[in-house]
Amino acid sequence: MTSIADIVAEHEHRExxxxxxxxxxxKVFGHISEDAMRDIAHALNLxxxxxxxxxSFYHDFRKEAEARSVLKLCRAEACKARGVDALVPIAESQSRVKVEAIYCLGLCSVGPAALVDDQVxxxxxxxxxxxxxEAM
Ligand code: FES
Known part of the structure; x- marks a missing residue:
């Protein structure tokens, strides 16, 4: 199993x-715990x-594990023009799925678009x- 130390070792020589x-x-642990932040800070001398x-600055980082699956639904202009607003109530009707807004996945010509884990x-x-x- 991958550890924080393994991940730090993989990247610590990068700029x-x-x-x-x-x-x-x-990606590995589903969130960034207080312990992980402490270990990363120590390893990078921060x-x-x-x-x-x-x-805290980046909304995509979570400090606590998310129990529900997360559906990121593109709410930017091209997807709005292609009808994403009508899909929001359908997505939000599932209590076991957390719906978050994201702004452009680079799939504007084939929207509305969404992201689940790393899959678009x-x-x-x-x-x-x-x-x-249903598949989530
Ligand atoms: S506006 Fe939705 S993918 Fe670009």
Whole structure:
């Protein structure tokens, strides 16, 4: 199993290693715990406040584990023009799925688009969204 030390070792020689480390920690553990922030700060010779500040600044980083699956639904202009607003109530009707807004996944011509974990979904309509929600 991958540890915080493994992730730090993979990135610590890069220029600006903190963000890649935080992304990988969240990817592996689902969130960035206080203990992880302390270990990362120690490894990079930063203060805990510096690491905490970065984790707090970026909304994609979570300090606590999310019990529900997260659906990030693109709410930017092209997806709005393609009808994403009508899909929001459908997505939010699932209590076991947390719906978050994201602004452009680079799939503007095939929106509405969504992101679940690292997988993108395009050309969403109510039927495709319901299938995706059932699969989550
Ligand atoms: S506006 Fe939604 S993917 Fe670009």
């Amino acid at each position: 600006g290693p903190l963000l890649p480390i935080l992304h990988d920690v969240q 203060t805990r406040a510096e690491v905490y500040g970065v984790v 979904y395009a050309r969403l309509d109510s039927a495709r969204l319901r299938n995706l929600l």
